[in-house]
Amino acid sequence: MRTTTKYIKACLSLVIALGVSAGAGAQELDAGKTIFAKNCAVCHQASGQGQDGLAPALTAYPARYASTEGGRALLANIALYGLLGAIQNGGKQYNGSMPSFRTMSDEELAGVLSYIALDLSGGKAAGSQPISADEVKARRAQNLTPTEVRHLREQVLKDAGL
Template sequence: MSRISVTAIAAAAWLGLGVAGSALAQDMAAGKAVFASNCAVCHQANGQGQDGLAPALTTYPGRYAGTDAGRKLLAHVVLNGMIGAIENGGKQYNGNMPNFRALSDAELADVLTYIAIGLPGVGTTGGKPFTAEEVKAVRAPAIAPTEIRRQRADVVKEAGL
């Protein structure tokens, strides 16, 4: 094999990685923007939460974004909202999170990718980027926000949190 073709193969491999890497970077930047305009008002700019108002997103979601049930729950939370008493990191919340059904599947996938693996200091366990298809698959039917809270209890328990 000539020196030139080895270099060409190496360059092609490098470009391939670059393209895949930049697609994730783009989704993450888009997710960060969706987060800033829709979620930060309650969960704060870096997802650190506000005592008594909205839980931190830097610990729990990243921990359960690695399981099928946890990923479905995250999509359900943004599509349906959540109402009722929960515990997050030893703190109690009893809030009413609105739903974000008005956002597109791609926007919701991007914001979930951002909170699952992109927030500063996120405690990720096996989380991977979300796809628009994953959100689309659970968009219908709408589910009561109190039922989402019940599903969260199962997921949190299974994740050992």
């Protein structure tokens, strides 16, 4: 009897723990979606499909980035420092300037990056992990230029075979 009670208690706490962590993840992605709509959609469009010649689509590459260490760092770097100069994305050419969003908190940037990587680019289906606030924080001290971020992006693309 006592063992049964213990077992039931253990099951209950597991269910509660899982419920809480799943809830927090969903909340973060919801917050990320709102931040995206307010700050990013003007250039990248509401569903992240981008605009030819102006801003690249975010519907494929961010999920790929989120699955490697270098790619995850790249996502944080793009949000913190921006991105400048000639790039290609899905066979299309861009030569624009993505502004820096470093005035946003680590949590806000982690939320919006997780949203584009998991929801917009289908990373959730592919099992990519969300970007954490600590990962964003770890990139803050570098003070990269947007051109340096572009060079890091080239390396990540090469490593990912994109």
